[in-house]
Amino acid sequence: MSNTACPEPLRIAGIQQDSIVDGPGIRYVIFTQGCPHHCPGCHNPQTHDPKGGREADVHRILSQIAANPLASGVTFSGGEPFWQAEALVLVAEEVKKLGKHLMIYTGYLYEQLADSGEPGVRRLLELADLLVDGPFVMEKRDLTLPYRGSSNQRVIDLLKTREQGEMVLYRSGYDALSF
Numbered sequence: 001m002s003n004t005a006c007p008e009p010l011r012i013a014g015i016q017q018d019s020i021v022d023g024p025g026i027r028y029v030i031f032t033q034g035c036p037h038h039c040p041g042c043h044n045p046q047t048h049d050p051k052g053g054r055e056a057d058v059h060r061i062l063s064q065i066a067a068n069p070l071a072s073g074v075t076f077s078g079g080e081p082f083w084q085a086e087a088l089v090l091v092a093e094e095v096k097k098l099g100k101h102l103m104i105y106t107g108y109l110y111e112q113l114a115d116s117g118e119p120g121v122r123r124l125l126e127l128a129d130l131l132v133d134g135p136f137v138m139e140k141r142d143l144t145l146p147y148r149g150s151s152n153q154r155v156i157d158l159l160k161t162r163e164q165g166e167m168v169l170y171r172s173g174y175d176a177l178s179f
Contacts (some may be wrong), residue, residue, distance in 0.1 A: 010056040010087035013047040013079060017068060023103040023130065023147060025072030028065050030056075030091070032079035037107035041138035043149070047079035062094050073101030073129075082106050082113060085120030092127040103130040103147075110156055110167065130170055131156045146172040 011033040019027040031044065033053030038045075046052065065074060074095045081088055081104050095102050104124065106113065110133045113121055125131070132148050132155050140150040147155050147170075160168035 010058060010084055010091070011050070011053045012056045013044065013053040015061070015064075017064065018070065019075070021147075022075040022077060022105075023073055023101070025101070026070045027073050027075045027103070028068060028071045028100075029075045029077055030061065030081075031077050032081045032084050032088070034083050035078050035080040035107065036083065037080060037135050039107060039136040039138075041141065042136055044078065050083070053079075058091060061091065065095060065100065066098055071100065073103060075103045075105070076124075077105045078107075080107055082108055082121055082124065085118060085124050087120075089120050089123045089127070092124055096127055101130075102128045103132070104128045105132045107133075107135040109133050110154070125158065126162075128158050131158055 013031040013033045015031070016022070016027075016029040019029045022029045031047055033047055034050030035042075035048045038048055042048075065071065074091075076088055076092075092102055110131060113125055113133075116122060130147075132153055134150075134153040137150045137152050140152045142151045143149070145151065145153075155170040155172075157168045157170040
């Protein structure tokens, strides 16, 4: 999941402070820089280069999140967030302290991440509420699906998955503010 070529501290491609398409409710979205998947048809190909983007000021990001009363949650997108798992743990922990919902997009499968021995990867999974997993597959592109671009991708309710001890898929229609 992590990559020695991926620079530390956190590198990002950009931020969207008021998104309504990257998860339930109004989201603060952090687009991480660097991705090993290079999915054909990716809508963020500029995020692939791990040396691209810019170094993030994590304290500034956290201040913006805390100051945004409309944002019900934060989304880590990419790039590949789990490529910078250790750097994102601090952000995720602070997001949860603020009482915000946390959603993460990944090209990896949940099973790969759950079996990872990497502490940052495991910790991000513990902190996240929703996970969209799997690579984007152009042949399975479906713009009618909530929060994902292709039908092979899953939206996993990690809260319920942890409670029930087995994978539970997210049912759209949840009240985003109930998280």
